[in-house]
Amino acid sequence: MATANKTPVLTVEHVTMRFGGLTAVSDLSFEANRNEITALIGPNGAGKTTVFNCITGFYKPTEGKIALRHADGSEFLLERMDDFRIAQHAKVARTFQNIRLFSGMTVLENLMVAQHNKLMVASGYTVAGVLGSSHYRRAEKDAIELAKAWLEKVRLIDRADDPAGDLPYGDQRRLEIARAMCTEPRLLCLDEPAAGLNPRESEELNKLLRAIRSENDVSILLIEHDMSVVMGISDHIVVLDYGQKISDGTPHHVKSDPAVIRAYLGVDEEEEEKDALAAKAVAEAVGDQA
Amino acid sequence: MASQKASAAKAGAYDWPAIIKDLLGTAFVSLLIMVPIVAYKSVITQYSLVLVSRWTEVFVILALLLGVRLFMHLFVWNRAPSPVAADAKPAGPAKASLSERIGPWVFPLLVAVAFALPFLAGFERRPIDLGIYILTYVMLAWGLNIVVGLAGLLDLGYVAFYAVGAYAYALLSTVYFPYWFGDGMVPWAFYITLPIAGLLAALWGVILGFPVLRLRGDYLAIVTLAFGEIIRLVLINWFDFTNGPQGITVPKATFFGLPFKAGDDGFAAFFGIEHNRIHYYVFLYYVILLLALLTYFVTNRLRRLPIGRAWEALREDEIACRSLGINTTNTKLTAFAIGAMFGGFAGCFFATRQGFVSPESFVFIESAIILAIVVLGGLGSQIGIVFAAIAIMGSFELFRELSVFQEYLPEGTDPVHFRMLAVGLAMVLMMRFRPRGFVTRRQPTVFLKERKAVSGDLVKEGHG
Known part of the structure; x- marks a missing residue:
């Protein structure tokens, strides 16, 4: 689907990330298309979260270029921007593998914090807000409305006034997505959103992500281990192994790519021996490069 | 049954x-x-x-x-433990709802009592002095609460801003205003200096804020502690500017230009009442009460603004803040600056009340006491701080008065010596029974249907 206007929203070119002697990501290039769901998969330690951290500015890549293009044509070079500026100006929002909510604040407050920059301007950088300007009060009301809309979408409206730390795990995952969406992002990066969810909850997550993609001007980049989520909703999959891209394409293409099967999805029993040899060869090849 | x-x-x-x-x-x-x-x-x-x-x-x-x-x-x-526990459980929420029902009335009641205090005390010098003393610390603790309680940045050098405020008033009113504008300005010095003292303190807050932005937890605490000491040492050693350890004698504040003195141009003569020295102390009492209330209301309003929410979010999770596009550098700096500003106001008031400033007033123990008030009150809680200030500063004063017990004590012991022992005991009791301070529940800043207080167990203390 969405093959008609395939313009890349995110272009990752030759990105390498080294931590001391360890190369977590090496010479990675891929593109994520506008209004598509791109999944980043790979075995544990393949460097997926490192790629995320480079895109969202939490790490500065050692080499390479990461460009984000909005629909209006403005371009941001993410590898040169601070993390909060990426969120503020380039409009990239993210969630975390280990949920990072403001647990001592209520669900609604979490979503209000997400609209900080917009409200900051509305409150005249606090000065007008302290003096009680009506402009700010209106802006705050709008912000609450937006938060309410998202709470309804993630079915948390009844828990709006409860502390975020009190929510069950699955609800916290959904709240984190809602909080990211309240920043009105152009690119939403989800780091294992289905981790710890039961099959029913993952199915619900699939629906939510599809709805987000179709109802908002947003592209989604996703790290996930849960294949039912990845294969169910992705338009495009990038497979990493040992920090390198080993496959890139549609779910159908990736599923049948022998490299992926070898490195990631496992092989038939009779092929196991052959695969072990192949894996060894790959490991040696990687070792030679490093 | x-x-x-x-x-x-x-x-x-x-x-x-x-x-x-x-x-x-x-x-x-x-x-x-x-x-x-x-x-x-x-x-x-x-x-x-x-x-x-x-x-x-x-x-x-x-x-x-x-x-x-x-x-x-x-x-x-x-x-038997289990039935008791079962009995106690249902009592929990009921008790909370009771305290929540009383909650909204506590502060108005406190303000009413505070306004009536000089009259209740029959214009006696001692209770009014005690009131001024406690209110100064309430105000300081409310200021520090912004930095420590809301933004979660442990600041052990808060007294530095208090000193900046006090010296701003002392130097401007005794040296610079007479030099720049002549003596006619001196009666008004307090009113003009008050905002300047706040601004200067805020400026120093930012100056301190910059180097410590990257520090967290213990490291932040140590650097702020050092900053507090540096300010004090500069005040002692920069003799030409601050008059060193000899301090500076400061003019009294006036009632909008009317000095509190016996003559014809004094406050009493203007209002046609008999001159009494207590007028000045009642005046000071109301000044600090208004300043403290200003701190309270501004802080309360800030909590409901994006900046206040960002402070609290910073305390909860800094990385999540950055992922939402919040400039944590600016957020921390504003917390330091606004907290310091209230410290500066309080310092300016302190100088005029004391009539004299010297570096001795701004030692580390002052920072520690203010921090103790904030922690005992419950991080982030403004009402808790009032009770904590009354408990700590009140008990300090109480121990000065304990000569009544003299006859029961062994010969040669002075009850004043038990002061620190009592503070220590109070700290131990607090750790045992109220480890998170008097008021642990956090009031949310915005709500959809009902305002439910957040249990203290969920609220983080910040990591520096």
Whole structure:
């Protein structure tokens, strides 16, 4: 689907990330298309979260270029921007593998914090807000409305006034997505959103992500281990192994790519021996490069 | 009813071997402590040092201890734990709702009492002085609460901003205003300097903020502590500017230009009342009350603005803040600056109340006391801070007054010496019973249907 206007929203070119002697990501290039769901998969330690951290500015890549293009044509070079500026100006929002909510604040407050920059301007950088300007009060009301809309979408409206730390795990995952969406992002990066969810909850997550993609001007980049989520909703999959891209394409293409099967999805029993040899060869090849 | 019966049935059967074992253990531990401390006393006679044994006292104390412990075993600790717990559980939410029902009335009541205090006290000097003293610390603690309680940045050098405010008033009113504008300006100096003192303190807040932005937790605490000391040492050593350890005598504040003095141009003559020195103290009392209320309302409003929410979010999770596009550098700096600004206001007031400033007033223990008030009140809680300030500063004053107990104490002991002991004991009791301060519940800043306080267990303390 969405093959008609395939313009890349995110272009990752030759990105390498080294931590001391360890190369977590090496010479990675891929593109994520506008209004598509791109999944980043790979075995544990393949460097997926490192790629995320480079895109969202939490790490500065050692080499390479990461460009984000909005629909209006403005371009941001993410590898040169601070993390909060990426969120503020380039409009990239993210969630975390280990949920990072403001647990001592209520669900609604979490979503209000997400609209900080917009409200900051509305409150005249606090000065007008302290003096009680009506402009700010209106802006705050709008912000609450937006938060309410998202709470309804993630079915948390009844828990709006409860502390975020009190929510069950699955609800916290959904709240984190809602909080990211309240920043009105152009690119939403989800780091294992289905981790710890039961099959029913993952199915619900699939629906939510599809709805987000179709109802908002947003592209989604996703790290996930849960294949039912990845294969169910992705338009495009990038497979990493040992920090390198080993496959890139549609779910159908990736599923049948022998490299992926070898490195990631496992092989038939009779092929196991052959695969072990192949894996060894790959490991040696990687070792030679490093 | 059923649970009561169950506990009564359980109460019938004492586990005597366990009780005796416990009592023997108690006796052993108490003897271990008491033999060196109580059993022997060294008495200095005219010629020598004599060791007096006091075994009777030892056994009296031991008997008392064992008696209390046995009583606890028989009547308190033997209750079956599970029904008690089950009984206590439903009481929890009910109690919370009671405190929540009273909650909104506490602050208005406190303000009403505070406004009426000079009248309630019959215009006596001592209670008004005590009121000024406590309110100064309430204001300082409210200011520090922005940095520590809301933004979660541990600042051990808050007194530096207090000093900046105090010296701003002292230097401007005695040196610079007379030099720039002549003596006519001096009566108005307090009103003009007050905002300047706040701004200067805020500026120093930012100056301190910059280098410590990357630090967290213990490291932040140490650097802020050092900053507090640096300011004090500069005040001592920069003799030409600050007059060093000799300090500066500061003019009194006036009632909008009317000095509090006996003459015809004084405050009393203008209002046609008899001159009384107490007028000045009542005036000071209301000034600090208004300043403290300003701090309260501004802070309260800030909490409901994006900046205040960002402070609290920063305390909860800094990385999540950055992922939402919040500039954490600016957020921390504003917390430092606004907290410092209120410290500067308080310092300016302190200078005029004291009539004299010297570096001695701005030692580390002041920062520690202010921080203790914030922590005892409950991080982030403004009402809790009022009670904590009354408890801590009030008890300090109380111990000055304890000469009443003099006759019960051994000769040569001064009750004032027990002050720090009592503070220590209070701290231990607090750690045991209210480890998160008086008020642990956090009030949300915005709500959809109902305002539900957030339990203190979920609220983080910040990581520096």
